[in-house]
Amino acid sequence: MNASPVIEKAPKVGETAPAKSGTAVTFLRAKLQQSLAFGTLIVLVIFFSIASSNFFSWSNISSILLATAVIGILALGTTFVIITGGIDLSIGTGMTLAAVMTGIFLVNMQLPLIVGVLGGLATGALMGFINGVNIAILKLPPFIATLAMMLIAQGLALVISGVRPIYFSGVEGFKNISLGTIIPGLPNAVLILFLLAIVAYLLLSKTLFGRYTFAIGSNEEATRLSGVNTRKWLIVVYTVAGLFTGFAGVVIAARLDSAQPQIGVGYELQAIAAVIIGGTSLLGGRGSIMGTVIGALIMSVLINGLRIMSIQTEWQNVVVGIVILIAVFTDTLRQRRSAT
Amino acid sequence: MKTGKKVAALAAAAAVALSLAGCSNGGGGGTAESSGSGEGDIQIALVSKGFQHQFWQAVKQGAEQRAEELGVSVTFDGPAAETEIDGQLQMLQAAIDKKPDAIGFAALDPEACIPLYDAAESAGIPVVEFDAGCSSEYGQSIAKTDSLGAGALAADHMAELIGGEGEVAIVGHSQINSTGVERRDGFVDQMEAEYPDIEIVDIQYGDGDHLKSADIAKAMIQAHPNLKGIYGTNEGSAIGVVNAVGELGLESGELTVVGFDSGQAQIDAIENGLMAGAITQNPIGIGEEVVQAAYDIINGETPEEVIDTGYFWYDKDNMDDEEIAAVLYK
Structure with missing residues (x-):
């Protein structure tokens, strides 16, 4: 691998992405989009605070943040995938498989804590890597490749666990990964979410990898023709998403102090919804980590607030669905406007 | 010779696979149909x-x-x-x-x-x-x-544990399938008929997902500061409630948790006092x-x-009775 010519070409690739509408407009649009999402979040918090006197308290905010952790971490990883114009449906059950493997390493094999956790992360990364190979080398559509992986991960989680939960009760310190409080009052799972968000932000906006992620999403063919090994970078993108899935697996296992092999289906859609609400385009080439974090917070503030107000579960789903529709609609509206 | 080697390699691979499968199943039932x-x-x-x-x-x-x-x-x-x-x-x-x-x-x-x-x-x-x-x-x-009867039995014990008055809530596992509906209705009807001083202030559904049920229970506890008890209608719902109590750092007994079905986690929760007791089926x-x-x-x-x-009520006191121990599963 000689990296230097690739680096030289990078700025050119960067320019192809926003060329349609001009860099300044893109920049403004991105800011507007984030401030809109952020504004929505603030409005929701104010609304629920007025609607219920029990909403705005530190203990509830801490609950909301903790409830955001798992979906938020999944959403961070999948932001990269969606920016390339792809999709990853395997993150929900993949998370479950990573949790189960962590259980196998720590409980069945009695490996040291750090080894077991790294094993769980590696499980996620490996699934992501296989997704990447299937999509970049075998040219399978991302939807199909990751749908297959979703089923494979679901099946393997059940087979490997023997269709039984694995309890970590004997593993010293495992639960603290999510529920300990290095910062008093703030569960570690939330800290992990924020640290991972910073890492994801740096990866996406400050590295070559990030620039190629955008470039592939804007125009994969042009990116390839300009000399970038798009296949290699696509594999890296899916592997990174898989690694985040692994983190989510460890965090959910630690929070439940058990690996529950039957859950996970549906988590991928919540994560994808958070990414979309955060302004990342399903068409690729556009998105931000900040947006995803805000999107995930909007989802959990909304769900928590509706629960606090004792709104029926059925109606909660309806409201969340409507919010997703509005988010995507305003996004397309903005795009249309800035295109003219 | 070549085929011999291949066979040996295959056999070795199969042995490894089998031993892996064996250890991961922990000697449990496996998945053979x-x-x-x-x-x-x-x-x-x-x-x-x-x-x-x-x-x-x-x-x-x-x-x-x-x-x-x-x-x-x-x-x-x-x-x-x-x-x-x-x-x-x-x-x-x-x-x-x-x-x-x-x-x-x-x-x-x-x-x-x-x-x-x-x-x-x-x-x-x-x-x-x-x-x-x-x-x-x-x-x-x-x-x-008889799920209606089982739900009613859960209500009787909840009422007794909280002293016959106050607010309670339900974390259900389904508003559609018959067990979810009947375990809820049995509980609700019994409360309305027998315990007029107990008010059911909220019923929400977490699909039996441990994480979702925990977040629901936390929101309920937040929304109803005077809540005295929560009834979880299946294993995942009940453990979600137990997790919520643990995460909020409530003293054991501050909130009365009544569960349904068994499983290692519920048995542990009853042993360490986070859960008052549960209904088990057979x-x-x-x-x-x-x-x-x-x-x-x-x-x-x-x-x-x-x-x-x-169906049976089980708690710390009768868990080890022969009749009860026989229907609990881990």
């Missing part, structure tokens, strides 16, 4: 609501035990999630196509199964039911828990009875129309 008991000519196909929850694993265990005793073969199928009504019907169709001597069915939806019961009838295959029945007349016997008994009923019909006998396999 047939009980492999004897060469029994009699085939009974069971189509369950699922297989992933330990409850269904226990039903399966009971079915296989009884099949072995009777010298018959059983197969046990079920959809991945209890929302997959269509998938379950396809499994029932496949079971009919295999032409077993009898079918045992636990309906996810009481109406959708009717046409397939007609198909089984015209194929001459008797159908018995377990856990939840189909509205068709053709089902000849059902082995199940899943092994359900599995045994449905196979027995099928066997009886095949042999020309008439089993009872409804076989009540029973």
Whole structure:
């Protein structure tokens, strides 16, 4: 691998992405989009605070943040995938498989804590890597490749666990990964979410990898023709998403102090919804980590607030669905406007 | 020579795979579908609501035990999630196509199964039911828990534990399927009828997902500062509530948690006082009875129309009693 010519070409690739509408407009649009999402979040918090006197308290905010952790971490990883114009449906059950493997390493094999956790992360990364190979080398559509992986991960989680939960009760310190409080009052799972968000932000906006992620999403063919090994970078993108899935697996296992092999289906859609609400385009080439974090917070503030107000579960789903529709609609509206 | 080496390599790989599978199953039941008991000519196909929850694993265990005793073969199928009504019907169709001597069915939806019961009838295959029945007349016997009664028993104990007055809430596992509905209604009706000073302030549904149920319970506790108790209607719901209590750092006893079904986590929670107690069904008994009923019909006998396999309240004090310990599963 000689990296230097690739680096030289990078700025050119960067320019192809926003060329349609001009860099300044893109920049403004991105800011507007984030401030809109952020504004929505603030409005929701104010609304629920007025609607219920029990909403705005530190203990509830801490609950909301903790409830955001798992979906938020999944959403961070999948932001990269969606920016390339792809999709990853395997993150929900993949998370479950990573949790189960962590259980196998720590409980069945009695490996040291750090080894077991790294094993769980590696499980996620490996699934992501296989997704990447299937999509970049075998040219399978991302939807199909990751749908297959979703089923494979679901099946393997059940087979490997023997269709039984694995309890970590004997593993010293495992639960603290999510529920300990290095910062008093703030569960570690939330800290992990924020640290991972910073890492994801740096990866996406400050590295070559990030620039190629955008470039592939804007125009994969042009990116390839300009000399970038798009296949290699696509594999890296899916592997990174898989690694985040692994983190989510460890965090959910630690929070439940058990690996529950039957859950996970549906988590991928919540994560994808958070990414979309955060302004990342399903068409690729556009998105931000900040947006995803805000999107995930909007989802959990909304769900928590509706629960606090004792709104029926059925109606909660309806409201969340409507919010997703509005988010995507305003996004397309903005795009249309800035295109003219 | 070359083939010899290949075979040896394959054998080694197989051995590794087997040992891995062995260790990961922890000696547990594994996932084989047939009980492999004897060469029994009699085939009974069971189509369950699922297989992933330990409850269904226990039903399966009971079915296989009884099949072995009777010298018959059983197969046990079920959809991945209890929302997959269509998938379950396809499994029932496949079971009919295999032409077993009898079918045992636990309906996810009481109406959708009717046409397939007609198909089984015209194929001459008797159908018995377990856990939840189909509205068709053709089902000849059902082995199940009286869920309304079980919900009422949960209400009685909740009322006693909180001193007959105050606010309680329910974290349900389904607002659709019959067990979810009846365990809730049994509880609600009993509270309304017998305990006028107890108010049910909220009922929400977490699909039996531990994480979702924990977040729901935390929101409930937040929204109702005077809440005295929460009833979780299945294992995942109840453990979610226990997790919420743990995460909020409530003193044990500050909030009375009543659960449903067993499993290691609930047994632990009861032992360490986070959960006051729970209702257990007799899943092994359900599995045994449905196979027995099928066997009886095949042999020309008439089993009872409804076989009540029973339910029990268990807590710290009676957990080790023989009768209770026999129906708890880990």
